[in-house]
Structures are given as structure tokens and as C-alpha cells.
Amino acid sequence: MAAEKEIKKTEEVQKDDPMTGKTTEKTNKNKKNDEEEQLSEEDAKLKEDLELLVERLMEDNASLYEPSLEKLKSFIQNSTSSMTAVPKPLKFLRPAYPSLCAVHDKWTDKKAKSALAGILSVLSMTYSDNGKYDSLRYRLLSDETDLESWGHEYIRHLALEIGEIYNDELEKEANATSDESESLTPSSSEFSKDEILQLSLDIVPYFLKHNGEEDAVDLLLEIESIEKLPQFVDENTYQRVCKYILACVPLLPPPEDISFLQTAFSIYLSQSQLTEALSIAIRLGNEDLMRSVFDATNDKVMHQQLAYMLAVQKVSFEYDGIQDIIGNTKLSEHFLYLAKELNLTVPKVPEDIYKSHLDNSKSIFSNTGMDSAQQNLAASFVNGFLNLGYSNDKLIVDNDSWVYKTKGDGMTSAVASIGSIYQWNLDGLQQLDKYLYVEEPEVKAGALLGIGISAAGVHDADVEPALLLLQDYVTNTNSKISSSAILGLGIAFAGSRNEEVLGLLLPLAADTSLPLETSTMACLALSHIFVGTCNGDITTSIMDNFLERTTTELKSEWVRFLALSLGLLYLQQGEQVDDVMETLTAIEHPMTSAIEVLINACAYTGTGDVLLIQDLLHRLTPKAVNKEEDEEESDSEDQANAMNDFLGTKEEDEEETAAANAGASNTTTPTDANGDAATEDEDAMDVDEDDSKTEKKVGQDSENETDGVKKEDDDEEEEAEEEKEAGLIEESCFAVLGIALIAIGEDIGKEMSLRHFGHLMHYGNEYIRRMVPLAMGLVSVADPQMKVFDTLTRFSHDPDLDVSMNSVFAMGLCGVGTNNARLAQLLRQLASYYSREQDVLFITRLAQGLVHLGKGTMTMDLYNDANVLNKTTLASLLTVLVGLVSPNFMLQHHQLFYMMNSGIRPKFIITLDEAGEPIKVNVRVGQAVETVGQAGKPKTITGWITQSTPVLLGHGERAELENDEYISYTSNIEGIVILRKNPDFEAEE
Numbered sequence: 001m002a003a004e005k006e007i008k009k010t011e012e013v014q015k016d017d018p019m020t021g022k023t024t025e026k027t028n029k030n031k032k033n034d035e036e037e038q039l040s041e042e043d044a045k046l047k048e049d050l051e052l053l054v055e056r057l058m059e060d061n062a063s064l065y066e067p068s069l070e071k072l073k074s075f076i077q078n079s080t081s082s083m084t085a086v087p088k089p090l091k092f093l094r095p096a097y098p099s100l101c102a103v104h105d106k107w108t109d110k111k112a113k114s115a116l117a118g119i120l121s122v123l124s125m126t127y128s129d130n131g132k133y134d135s136l137r138y139r140l141l142s143d144e145t146d147l148e149s150w151g152h153e154y155i156r157h158l159a160l161e162i163g164e165i166y167n168d169e170l171e172k173e174a175n176a177t178s179d180e181s182e183s184l185t186p187s188s189s190e191f192s193k194d195e196i197l198q199l200s201l202d203i204v205p206y207f208l209k210h211n212g213e214e215d216a217v218d219l220l221l222e223i224e225s226i227e228k229l230p231q232f233v234d235e236n237t238y239q240r241v242c243k244y245i246l247a248c249v250p251l252l253p254p255p256e257d258i259s260f261l262q263t264a265f266s267i268y269l270s271q272s273q274l275t276e277a278l279s280i281a282i283r284l285g286n287e288d289l290m291r292s293v294f295d296a297t298n299d300k301v302m303h304q305q306l307a308y309m310l311a312v313q314k315v316s317f318e319y320d321g322i323q324d325i326i327g328n329t330k331l332s333e334h335f336l337y338l339a340k341e342l343n344l345t346v347p348k349v350p351e352d353i354y355k356s357h358l359d360n361s362k363s364i365f366s367n368t369g370m371d372s373a374q375q376n377l378a379a380s381f382v383n384g385f386l387n388l389g390y391s392n393d394k395l396i397v398d399n400d401s402w403v404y405k406t407k408g409d410g411m412t413s414a415v416a417s418i419g420s421i422y423q424w425n426l427d428g429l430q431q432l433d434k435y436l437y438v439e440e441p442e443v444k445a446g447a448l449l450g451i452g453i454s455a456a457g458v459h460d461a462d463v464e465p466a467l468l469l470l471q472d473y474v475t476n477t478n479s480k481i482s483s484s485a486i487l488g489l490g491i492a493f494a495g496s497r498n499e500e501v502l503g504l505l506l507p508l509a510a511d512t513s514l515p516l517e518t519s520t521m522a523c524l525a526l527s528h529i530f531v532g533t534c535n536g537d538i539t540t541s542i543m544d545n546f547l548e549r550t551t552t553e554l555k556s557e558w559v560r561f562l563a564l565s566l567g568l569l570y571l572q573q574g575e576q577v578d579d580v581m582e583t584l585t586a587i588e589h590p591m592t593s594a595i596e597v598l599i600n601a602c603a604y605t606g607t608g609d610v611l612l613i614q615d616l617l618h619r620l621t622p623k624a625v626n627k628e629e630d631e632e633e634s635d636s637e638d639q640a641n642a643m644n645d646f647l648g649t650k651e652e653d654e655e656e657t658a659a660a661n662a663g664a665s666n667t668t669t670p671t672d673a674n675g676d677a678a679t680e681d682e683d684a685m686d687v688d689e690d691d692s693k694t695e696k697k698v699g700q701d702s703e704n705e706t707d708g709v710k711k712e713d714d715d716e717e718e719e720a721e722e723e724k725e726a727g728l729i730e731e732s733c734f735a736v737l738g739i740a741l742i743a744i745g746e747d748i749g750k751e752m753s754l755r756h757f758g759h760l761m762h763y764g765n766e767y768i769r770r771m772v773p774l775a776m777g778l779v780s781v782a783d784p785q786m787k788v789f790d791t792l793t794r795f796s797h798d799p800d801l802d803v804s805m806n807s808v809f810a811m812g813l814c815g816v817g818t819n820n821a822r823l824a825q826l827l828r829q830l831a832s833y834y835s836r837e838q839d840v841l842f843i844t845r846l847a848q849g850l851v852h853l854g855k856g857t858m859t860m861d862l863y864n865d866a867n868v869l870n871k872t873t874l875a876s877l878l879t880v881l882v883g884l885v886s887p888n889f890m891l892q893h894h895q896l897f898y899m900m901n902s903g904i905r906p907k908f909i910i911t912l913d914e915a916g917e918p919i920k921v922n923v924r925v926g927q928a929v930e931t932v933g934q935a936g937k938p939k940t941i942t943g944w945i946t947q948s949t950p951v952l953l954g955h956g957e958r959a960e961l962e963n964d965e966y967i968s969y970t971s972n973i974e975g976i977v978i979l980r981k982n983p984d985f986e987a988e989e
Contacts, residue, residue: 047092050075054096057103057116065107069115076122077149090126097127104138117142122150125157133191136161140195148206155203159215162200163222165191197223205232213240214933217248226259230266238271240933246280246867247932250608250746254574257607258284265289269296275970278306279866282313285532285572294319301914301978305969308976312864312905314457314495314872327459331906332424334976335389335857337918338908338950344855347393350382350845353852355828374838376402377410378845381897384417385849388858388904391425403435403443412484413894415446419453420901428454429465445484448473452488453901457872459496466492471504483521487895490525494902495872497530502537510541512548519545520558520565524879527565528902531875534576535569542566543580546587546595554589555723557889560730563595564882567602568875577603590727594734601738602878606745606869613742613753616735620760620768729767733885736760736768737878740775744862745869750779754788761795770802774881777810781877782861783955784815784823793826797833804834805843805887812847813877817907818954819856827851839891846897859907860900861955865928865972876903909959911949911966911977920948921966923973928958 039047053075056068079087093100100120107113117138124134135157147155169191200223207216220226226245233241245264249257261280268277274293281289290310294303300321307325310317317326324330339345380396387393396402396418406414415435422428428450435447448470455466466488473485486505493501508514509522523545526538542565546554570577577599584596597619604612739756743749754776761772773795780788792814795807808830815823827848834840853860860873879899883890890896913919926944941958953959959973965987966979 043088046075046088050089050092051096054093054100058099062109062112065109065112066115069112069119072119073115076119077151086126090123093123094126097123114141114143118144118150121158122154125154133161133165136165136191136196136199139199140191145202147202152210152212155206156212156215158199159203159207159219162196162203162219166193166196166223169193197225200225201228204229208232208234208237208241211935213237214244217241217244221248221256224256226256226263227266229263230270233267233270235271238267238273242267242276243932247930250606250749253609254607269293272296273971274302274306275309275972276866278309279868279972282310282315282868287317290315290317291319301980302969304916305976305978308978309970312975313868313870316495316497323461327461328424328457329460331458332389332391334910334918335424335906335908336391338857338906338910339390341950342857342952344857345390345392347387347390348852348855349394350379350386350849353382353386353824353848354831354845358828373405373407373410374842376405377413377894378842380406380410380414380417381894382845382849384420385846385853386855387421388854388901389421389423389425389906390854391422391427393421397421397431403446409442409480409892409894411440411442412446412449412480413898415443416449416453416484416895416898419450420898422454423456423901423904424454424458426455426458426465429469441478441480445478445480448481449484449488449491449895449898452485452490452492453898455492456902457492457494457496459493459498464498464500467498467500467504474504474508479515479518482518484895486518486521486525487899490521490528491899491902494528494875495531497533501529502526502535506537506541509538510544512545516545516549516553516556516558520561523565524561527568528872528875528879528899531568531871532571532573533569534573538569539566539580542569543583546584546589551589554591555726557886559591560882560885561879563591563598563734564602564878566595567599568878570599570603571871571875572605572869573603574607575603590723591730592727594727594730597731597738598734598882601734601741605741605874607742608746608749609742613739613749613756616738616742617756619735620732620764622763622765730885732765732768733771736764736771736775737778737881740778741878744779753779758791766800766803769798769800770806770887771885773803773807773810774884777813778877778881780814782814782816782818782859784818784820786822789814789823789826793830796830801837801840802887805840806884808840808843808847809884812850813860815851816860817850817853817856817858817904819852823851824848839887842891843887853904854906857906857908857952858904859955860903860905861907865958865974870903870905873903873905876900907953909949909951909953909974909977911979914978914980916978918950919979921979922946922948922962923951923959924962925951925953925957925959928956 050072053068053072056064057072075089076087076093079089097120100116100123104113104116104120107116121135121138121142124132124138127134135154139158147158200219203219204216207213207219216232217226217229220229229241242264245260245267249260252260261284265277265280265284268274268280269292274296277296278290278293281293294306297303303319303322304325307319307322310326311328311331314328315326319326336345380402383393383395396414403411403414415432418431419428422431432447432450432454435443435450438444451466451469455464470485470488470492473481474489476482476485486508489501489505505522505526509519509526511519523538523542526535526541530538542562545562566580570580580599581596584592584599597616600612601616736757739753743753757772757776760768764772773792776788776792789811792807792811796804796811798804798807808827811823811827827844831841831844831848834844860877862870862874862877864870876899880890880897883893883896909923909925911919911921911923924941924944924946926941929938929940929942931938931940941960946962951959953974961968961973961979963985964982965985967982969978969980
């Protein structure tokens with residue numbers, strides 16, 4: 001019987017109107033009866049009391065209002081329920097909500113009306129329709145200030161409505177501005193922005209007090225008032241708040257990302273967390289903020305710790321008493337201490353990493369592809385990378401004859417490798433001095449380049465030896481010598497913003513009568529020195545080169561570096577690049593679009609901007625081919641479309657010809673040398689008149705019949721078409737690189753970009769395919785993930801040798817300075833595989849040198865643990881990657897590979913005491929763990945190993961002190977860390 005009743009009841013419920021969702025009267029009655037049946041005595045009593053209170057509020061007796069409201073408020077506030085159920089008072093009062101709203105509108109007593117508004121605000125959580133925002137409306141009508149008593153869920157609901165109504169108001173304002181005749185909707189007057197802001201500022205302290213830091217930040221983000229947050233943050237909440245703010249930055253559009261960073265900076269500075277504040281000031285590139293961090297303390301040791309942080313980033317900043325640290329004058333000393341502690345002082349030779357004896361039986365022929373001079377040049381590069389910074393080697397320094405085992409420009413790079421061995425150590429200048437007095441200009445050029453490399457990033461406040469030695473050679477009549485001197489200055493002063501070097505090189509950069517190579521070198525060097533500064537003088541010089549150079553000059557491959565120079569000046573500067581983009585539109589050159597792509601990508605580097613990535617992918621999408629296009633439009637199509645046009649216009653003629661041939665198989669048709677029918681030949685001639693590119697590919701049989709004037713016109717058209725095609729090729733190359741640049745800022749973007757690169761490799765043209773491996777290498781620098789380098793290994797066997805070379809070089813970038821055994825083995829196999837391909841073998845050797853950079857103690861990682869982009873390192877990498885758009889160009893100008901030296905840094909942790917002397921302490925080194933938004937005090941590293949300093953820190957790793965014996969001056973244990981004894985420490989027995 002009970003079962004039958006249940007079935008009947010279910011059938012009645014199913015009679016609901018599917019459109020309105022309203023139940024039948026009978027169903028409502030049944031539900032009501034069931035509810036009454038199921039209520040316990042306690043619930044029935046509660047319901048009766050609540051209904052009585054509502055009735056009293058509806059009566060005309062004003063004396064009953066205040067006690068009834070107090071009682072009602074008490075019932076609601078004291079109710080408890082599970083997380084999944086609505087509190088019973090709210091449930092029982094729901095039917096009375098419309099009546100209470102009517103009562104509120106009727107009352108005139110302000111005090112009673114305000115109290116009722118507070119209750120209605122809570123009740124509306126279970127009743128209000130979408131778009132009415134009753135909770136917020138009644139809350140603003142109430143004078144109550146004690147929000148906390150209504151509970152967490154109510155306050156979260158209010159915060160949600162505040163965000164929604166604020167966005168609605170913004171939309172209405174935007175619509176009203178765009179269409180002045182359109183009047184504002186009535187609801188817009190209900191909520192004032194000031195009232196909403198004030199209510200939000202009442203809610204924020206509650207969230208912060210109750211572990212809702214993320215909710216507080218989100219609320220202020222919604223109402224665009226994040227700058228008001230610092231006043232509510234204290235020593236208990238600042239860490240969680242700032243971590244969440246910084247985690248939001250990559251996901252925000254400009255200028256909100258900047259305001260978030262500035263808010264985090266203010267909070268850290270107010271809480272005296274100076275190292276974190278300085279990290280943010282470096283990210284913002286604001287010297288005034290950096291100075292305010294230094295001025296916030298008088299502690300000399302703290303100043304030294306901050307200076308070591310600036311030194312790593314090669315930031316130009318001057319402050320009394322610490323200039324020697326910012327100038328990296330102690331870097332060589334600290335690095336050699338690391339080498340001694342890790343027993344790495346014995347120099348290695350290239351053969352130690354080639355391991356030719358492990359090759360298979362063909363090893364006797366392994367070097368037949370590379371002549372001895374190029375083989376020795378490769379060994380010079382590898383030796384320079386392998387022993388970088390150690391100030392000794394077995395191959396070159398004490399062996400003067402080695403340089404002459406290379407030839408031509410190879411001698412330049414061979415001598416320059418001495419500078420690499422002595423990097424950061426000014427003793428290298430003495431070693432290179434003897435090469436300045438030889439007759440061969442190539443050797444002298446190498447010495448100048450080596451001087452720049454050995455002084456890379458090292459600046460003495462009193463004297464700059466690199467500048468003194470190189471300045472006289474900058475204007476040398478021999479282009480090799482002058483270019484090497486300019487390049488040496490660019491490497492030595494990268495990131496330093498040195499005004500003397502600006503004065504020296506700017507005239508060369510602006511002089512369009514000089515060879516394009518010299519001016520481009522000067523622009524490139526200046527862009528490295530003033531990276532990310534938007535320097536107007538250098539920008540003007542670069543633009544002058546674009547505007548005043550002849551069309552022939554602008555076809556040179558050096559133009560890429562001019563474009564890159566402009567991009568580096570605006571690296572991470574976002575909207576500040578807009579003026580330059582407008583100026584570029586004035587240049588009538590097929591390369592203009594490609595230059596815009598590169599500069600824009602540089603300006604928004606690391607932002608993870610999805611719309612920009614979509615735009616770049618759109619540029620890489622093959623254009624759809626329309627086979628029925630009119631012949632007049634075919635001039636604007638590329639070669640592939642021209643062919644399709646040709647086939648489309650001939651479809652009907654071919655059908656007619658086929659029919660004629662079938663009908664008259666016994667008759668003889670006059671044919672040309674290729675056996676084509678004469679009618680087809682005539683049709684081909686017609687198409688030739690409109691499209692000279694098609695004539696070149698398809699209509700060769702009619703060449704002899706075109707007149708001389710026609711040939712000249714066709715040549716001009718062909719040349720214009722080639723220029724346009726070259727511009728499109730450059731644009732697609734830069735677009736691939738641009739995707740990598742924009743995506744490097746955050747992990748999800750990097751993962752997504754790797755997937756895009758896989759698609760581009762399958763469907764892109766040959767030029768896109770050449771750039772994809774380099775882009776993969778850029779997003780994975782010093783991060784040898786198996787899936788990335790295995791993919792690159794597959795690409796390294798591509799039939800197109802340019803793709804292979806770039807893939808091999810990208811493998812070197814992935815493992816730069818890691819000594820990764822798997823990667824080293826793959827590169828040895830490639831060296832054996834390409835033993836007869838001279839150029840690919842050379843690049844393979846370079847990649848091997850990069851993987852073993854500094855015997856595994858160096859890195860070119862773009863970000864540190866505080867997530868600060870190292871602009872100098874990125875600039876040095878981009879120079880080489882842009883050069884590898886055409887690998888043969890880089891092989892001819894191999895000195896440009898040394899641009900990477902300016903971005904190389906040791907990946908050590910060295911702990912010093914307050915006197916600056918190295919001390920040994922135990923640290924745990926493990927994989928960094930993201931702890932944003934996690935409750936309690938979660939572990940920041942996982943899978944750690946305890947080691948004694950000095951230690952090496954790989955990509956994605958983090959370190960922390962093992963115990964409290966020492967207190968660190970910096971929160972991020974990386975690079976040079978100064979420690980002080982903890983007076984409260986008690987050793988465990």
C-alpha cells in the first residue's frame with residue numbers, strides 16, 4: 001500500500017510543466033502535507049514561533065516590532081546546520097519573504113526598518129531571483145555594522161553579489177558612454193559605487209581574520225581597489241596574501257598586473273620583508289622602488305644581501321658602499337671557491353665530453369665530414385664553454401699555436417674562447433693582451449671580443465678596463481676589428497646602462513653611411529646594454545636605419561638583428577611599445593609586418609597573454625585556397641595559390657580538350673616538346689599574361705614567345721613577389737619565437753605552447769618547422785624534460801638539415817649546464833650519425849659544450865626562485881635564436897654565439913657570514929612545491945636531500961636551511977646568502 005502511494009506521488013510530480021518548472025497544485029499540497037508530517041516536535045515549535053513573529057511584524061502595533069525583530073534575529077543567528085543544508089529558520093521563513101519585503105516598504109520608523117533590512121538581506125540568500133541582488137540592496141539599507149554575527153556563508157554571498165553588481169554597473173556606464181541617447185536603467189541608481197566600496201572594505205578584514213585571504217584579494221580585484229589592501233594586512237596574514245597576489249599576476253591583463261605587483265611591494269615593504277620587496281621592484285624595473293628598499297634599513301649587512309640580488313640580475317643601480325658587490329667584482333672569487341670545494345679545478349678537454357672511444361666501429365671515419373680547421377674551431381668553442389670561468393685549461397691558454405690551427409674568421413672565435421675561460425676574471429685581459437699586437441686582423445679581432453667576454457658583467461666603480469681597451473678600436477677601418485670591439489662592449493656591459501658606452505656607440509648606430517653590419521652591431525650592443533629601458537635615442541637610431549637605408553641593404557640578413565635590437569629595448573615594457581608600432585607603419589617594406597611581430601612579442605614577454613598567442617597562431621595558419629577565384633585577384637596570392645588558380649581557370653578547357661581527344665582519336669593534334677596540346681599551350685599563355693609566377697613554374701614551354709618588354713615587367717613583378725614572400729617567411733619565423741616568448745611566464749602556458757609547437761611541426765611550412773625546435777628550446781632552457789628532448793631528437797633526424805641543426809642546438813639549450821647524462825648520450829650518437837655533415841656536426845659539438853657548460857656549474861635559466869625574469873639572459877639567448885633563423889648565416893658569423901656569455905651565471909648557493917667569509921651549513925635541496933592557497937604551513941619542497949654548502953641548485957629546485965642555528969637575511973636561499981647566528985638556538989642532544 002505504501003509503495004502504491006509513493007508511485008502515485010511520483011507520477012503527480014512528473015506532471016510538472018517542462019517549460020515553467022511550476023508544479024501542479026496537487027503536488028504542492030502533497031509536499032506541504034509531507035513536510036508537516038516529517039517535522040519533529042522541536043522543528044514544529046520553531047516554525048510556529050517564527051510564523052507568530054512574522055504575524056506580529058505585520059500588525060499595526062509598533063511596540064511589538066523591536067522585540068519581534070530581536071527575537072527573529074536571534075533565531076537566525078543561533079541556528080546551525082550542516083554544510084549541505086539550509087538553516088531551518090531561513091527555510092521556514094522563505095514563504096514569508098515577500099510579505100516581509102512589503103512590510104519593510106510600508107514602515108516609516110528608521111530604526112525598525114534598518115533592523116528588518118538586515119534580516120531581509122540574510123533571508124534573500126534563499127529567495128532572491130537572478131539579477132535582483134536583494135542581499136546587497138537590503139544590506140545597504142541597513143545601518144548595522146556587525147556583519148560578522150551573520151556568519152561566513154552570508155558574507156561570501158555578499159562578496160559574490162558585490163562583484164556581479166560592480167561589473168554590471170561598469171557595463172551600463174560603458175553602454176551609456178558609447179550611446180549618449182540611451183538612458184541608464186532604473187537599477188543603476190540603486191547602488192552607489194561609494195557604498196559598495198565601503199561595504200567591501202568592511203568585509204575584507206573579516207576575510208583576513210578568518211583565513212580567507214584569497215577571498216579578500218578576489219573581492220578587491222572585482223571592484224578594482226586592490227591598492228586599498230595593505231592597510232588591512234598584518235604580520236600574520238601578509239605572507240599568504242602576497243603569495244596569492246603574485247600567483248594572480250600572470251593571469252591578469254595590464255595594467256592590473258602592475259597594480260597587483262605594486263600592492264605586494266607595499267605590503268612587503270611595510271612588513272620589512274626587504275628581499276621580497278626588492279624582487280618585485282626588479283620585476284617592475286623601477287629604480288625608485290629599489291632605492292626605497294635600500295633606504296628602509298641602515299643595516300650594512302642587509303644592504304650587501306640586497307646588492308648580491310641585484311648583481312645576479314645585472315641591474316644598473318648605484319648605492320654607496322656596495323657598488324663593488326653590484327658590479328660583480330667578487331663573482332670570480334666566489335665561483336673559484338665553489339670549484340675548489342666541489343673538486344672541479346682540474347681542467348677538462350673537449351674529448352672528455354666527445355668520448356669518441358665509445359663510438360661504434362665507424363669511429364675511424366667519424367671526423368671525415370669536418371675539416372681539421374672547423375674541427376679545431378668547434379673544439380675551441382667547446383673548450384671555452386666547458387672551462388668557462390675556471391681561469392685554466394689544457395688546450396688554448398698556454399698553447400699559442402692552437403689559434404693558427406683554425407683559419408680565417410675561425411681564428412677570431414678561437415682567441416675569443418680565452419676570454420670565456422677567464423670570464424669574470426680580469427686576469428684574462430693580460431692573457432689576451434699579446435694577441436692585440438699581431439698582424440692578422442682576425443686574431444686581433446678575437447682578442448678584442450675576448451676582452452669583452454672576460455669582463456662580462458664585472459664593473460669596477462673607479463675604472464672600466466674593458467671600455468679603456470676597446471674604445472680605440474670601435475672606429476677602426478677594418479670592419480672585422482670594429483665589429484668585434486663593438487660586440488665585446490655589448491657583452492661586457494650587458495644590462496649596465498653605461499652612459500659612456502652609449503656616447504661611444506650611438507654615432508655608429510645612427511650613421512647610415514656606414515656598412516649595415518657595423519651599424520647593426522652597434523644597435524645590437526646598445527640594446528643589450530639598455531635592455532628593457534625604452535631608450536629614445538637608441539630607438540631613433542634604429543628607426544633611422546629602417547627609414548634611410550636602401551631597399552637592397554634592407555634585404556640583408558642583418559636586418560633581423562636591427563629588428564631584434566628594437567625588441568630588446570622594449571623587452572617586457574608592454575604598452576610603451578605602441579608609439580614605435582605606429583612609427584613602423586610608415587616604413588614601406590615587406591619586412592615591416594615581421595618586425596612588428598617580433599617587437600610586440602618582446603614587449604609582452606612572459607605575460608602569458610592568450611589573445612596575443614592566438615593572433616600569432618592565426619598568422620601561422622595556412623591561408624585557405626579558393627580554386628574558383630577570379631584571375632584579377634591572383635596577383636596578390638602566393639606561389640601555391642597561383643598554381644591552384646591556374647588549375648581552376650583551366651578546368652573547363654581541360655574537359656573540352658579531353659572530349660575532343662576522345663572524339664577524334666584518329667586525328668593528329670600538333671603538340672609541343674612536352675607533348676601538351678596546342679590549345680592547352682594557348683590557354684597557358686593567357687594565364688601567363690596575368691601571373692608571372694605561374695609562368696615561371698608552369699608555362700615554361702611558352703618562354704620563347706614572350707617579348708623583351710614583357711620580360712622586364714615580369715621580372716619586376718617577380719622581384720616584388722619574392723620580397724613579399726621573404727617578408728611572410730620572416731613574419732612566420734618571428735611568430736613561432738613570439739609564442740615561446742609570451743608563454744615562458746607561467747607553467748600552463750608553457751605546456752600549451754609545447755602542444756602548439758607539435759602541431760606546427762606537422763602542418764607548418766619549412767620555415768616554420770625550422771623555428772619550432774628553437775622555440776621549444778627557449779621554453780625549456782636549462783630544464784631537460786624527457787618529453788621535450790626526445791621530441792627534439794626525433795626532429796634532429798629531419799631531411800631538412802636546417803631543421804636538424806636547430807633541433808640539435810635546442811637540445812643543447814634544454815640541458816644547458818646540467819650535465820644531463822641522457823642528453824649527453826643522445827648528442828654523442830648524433831655526432832656519430834652526422835659525422836660526414838660538416839655543419840650539423842659543428843652545431844652538435846656546440847650543443848655538447850652547452851650541456852656541459854662550466855662542468856655543470858652554470859645555468860642560463862630565465863627565472864629565479866622569486867620568479868624574476870633575467871632580461872640579460874633572455875636578450876643573450878634571443879640574439880642567437882634570431883641568428884639561427886638562417887643557420888648558415890650563424891655558421892659564417894659564429895662570433896655571435898659568444899653573445900650567450902653575457903647571460904651565463906653560476907647556479908650555486910654559497911653561504912657567507914656577516915663578515916663576508918664563506919661558511920658551511922646544512923641545507924635541504926628539493927623540488928619546489930606551490931603552496932599558494934593551501935591551509936596551515938605546508939612544506940615548500942619535496943624529495944629533498946640534505947647537503948653542506950656550497951651546493952648547486954637546478955631548475956625548479958628550492959633550498960631551505962636544515963635548522964634554526966643560522967638566520968638568513970633572504971627568504972629565497974639561492975646565489976650568495978648571508979647568514980647570522982641565531983642567539984636563541986639550542987643544539988639538540
